[in-house]
Amino acid sequence: MHPIFLRLGPIEIRYYGLMYVISFVLGYFIVRAEARRRGVFSQPDDVLDLFLVVIPLGILFARLYYVAFQWDWYRSAPWEVFMIWHGGLAIHGGIIGGVVGLLIVARWKRVPFWRLADAVVPALILGQVLGRIGNFLNGDAFGTPTNLPWGIVFPASSPAGATYPGLPLHPAMLYEALGNLLLFALLWKLRTRPAKDGFLAATYFIGYGAVRFACEFFRGDALWLGPFRAAQVVSVLLIMAFGTWLLVGRLWRPAHAGPTILP
Template sequence: MLLAFRFQSPGPIMFEIGPVSIRWYGFLIASAVLIGVTLSQYLAKRRNINPDLIGDLAIWLIIAAIPSARLYYVIFQWQEYAQRPGDILAIWKGGIAIHGAIIGGTLAAMIFARLNKISVWQLLDLVVPALALGQAIGRWGNFFNSEAFGKPTDLPWKLYIPPSNRPPQYLDYEYFHPTFLYESIWNLLVFLLLMYIFFWGLKHRERLKVGTIALVYFVAYSIGRFWIEGLRIDSLMFGPLKMAQMVSLTLILLSSIALVWVYWFRRSLPDVVPSSD
């Protein structure tokens, strides 16, 4: 069958140089950051915004987003990390949450925008396409780590998980939904949508409002994440509820209201400085 794929990770190690191991997870995250900064700087030029500003913002985002993503993950997996606190900082082993990165990155962007007297929504419009592309790349780190997979499946496309990585209740199952692939493809589609809106906006500047690209990202990404999270068996939980689904629904609701506010009521979004809309 054309759609018959059997995925199996070759392992988390990309290559080794003496005692130093280069892991796929770290390599993919670093690549996503580099590609993302380059892309956002290109988009800034097209919007007549100083690309050096994006380079400075990237430092803020890295400092804020990665620790926030890790902290978010550790908080909701505290029972596990309380037993091995030495792994709390071992981010190269996997275990970051994009919603934590979004929270930390957004707060950092707000402070940066305030200090530089620029609309935070203008900055987010330049950053979120790169974020979506970076997520599409970074999800393959989950593949190499054999983590963040879905429920058992016998579909033609499936992911083999070694016994050491299977939850105890699924030890008798070999194949699982490749949710890393689902989300990677979804994020790539979101990226293409955002890029289309961006370039459409260059020709229709008076019709594309500041903040639209960021809001569309929050809605589009969250729709896919809500569905995909329903397939996963390793979700971060808040009591009986899947945290990622709760956050996704909140983002969809708030962003949809904001889009109505901007286009139906023709009002500007709240900002750290007045936008040039």
């Protein structure tokens, strides 16, 4: 773990933030290419407008979601609410903010919401891969103690090391990064398949729900909803909702399939 990428006097550039910047840059080019291929936007600047709306809302909701579940701690240190470089962005909150942003842009640009979502989700899951690498370098989103040979002892200065000093932990953030990378590969392969609007987005929500549900068993900093892990509750709801829509709507079929011509 090495959280600081570069220090220039009082200015610090952390890997945590750097990974997000890289994901935004890569995501911009992926979304631009996918939006053009799907015929979503008519102007090149539309993608930039999309990012200017979605990214701030995603970060804001990701932070609010995390703070809401940890309010007992933030109540005693309210200034920490604004210090996102210390960690504390919940992806489910970020997804909520992203969906709100997509709804705004879809209405603003007068484009089909689910077609726009299909253009965005490959970039989103790739950004999540890089985000989890940032978590690793920052020492947050960590796992529970383990005796497995790949267990990692994090420095005491990190959130993981402060919670479990001197103990080897599951690299839960890397487990999720690997699962997200596999999901990205699947979405990238399916993106050119003729299907109804929303097929790729539904596949993303189902796939990420499954990845997060499994990885949450190893998390040592889980957010709790009563006796249940909040991320697992949300993941189950996502899988059920989008799985039902995928099956009932038969989203994998082309939207305008022509009649079958027999010889």
